[in-house]
């Protein structure tokens with residue numbers, strides 16, 4: 001019986017209180033943006049992925065909120081379009097491969113360059129350290145230091161460790177994002 005009321009409640013929320021929000025996912029090539037979006041939208045994780053050319057968009061449902069997620073290509077030639085796709089969104093998600101130490105300085109540089117755009121002032125930022133399933137990786141505290149997140153000011157900033165492959169901590173990601181649905 002409780003299940004029937006729950007479904008009715010969810011249906012009422014979706015029908016009369018539906019909200020759509022825009023989220024842009026950026027980060028260097030191979031960080032796992034497309035993989036994360038695949039699993040968030042209910043598809044299976046894939047080991048062999050194709051690098052994103054331009055962008056890809058998928059909708060993810062979380063309760064009454066529809067997250068319209070823009071997944072951008074991370075290769076150098078696509079990075080100049082990140083700022084344009086981040087303008088006016090409810091939240092920016094920056095994904096880092098925490099097992100690839102060699103790319104960390106570049107990830108930090110690209111993140112700070114993006115955040116310095118006046119057009120993106122105040123937009124909440126969620127930094128995700130992906131691939132926590134791998135052995136040789138940074139902890140969240142080490143990632144916060146490596147990305148110098150404490151120097152990012154004038155916006156909400158959070159940082160989580162996740163694994164798209166093992167679907168670790170993904171509920172926390174959606175929970176954090178939907179807080180910004182109406183802002």
Ligand SMILES: Nc1nc2c(ncn2[C@@H]2O[C@H](COP(=O)(O)OP(=O)(O)OP(=O)(O)O)[C@@H](O)[C@H]2O)c(=O)[nH]1
Pocket residue numbers: 027028029030031032033034035036046047048049050051052053072073074075130131132133134162163164165166
């Ligand atoms: N071990 C592990 N591998 C992952 C994880 N997430 C993604 N990968 C792998 O990392 C590689 C790159 O994943 P993508 O999702 O294509 O990366 P991307 O950030 O979209 O890359 P671009 O589109 O080029 O910017 C693939 O081989 C994935 O299988 C994870 O959580 N753990």
Ligand SMILES: [Mg+2]
Pocket residue numbers: 033034035050051052071072073074
């Ligand atoms: Mg991709």
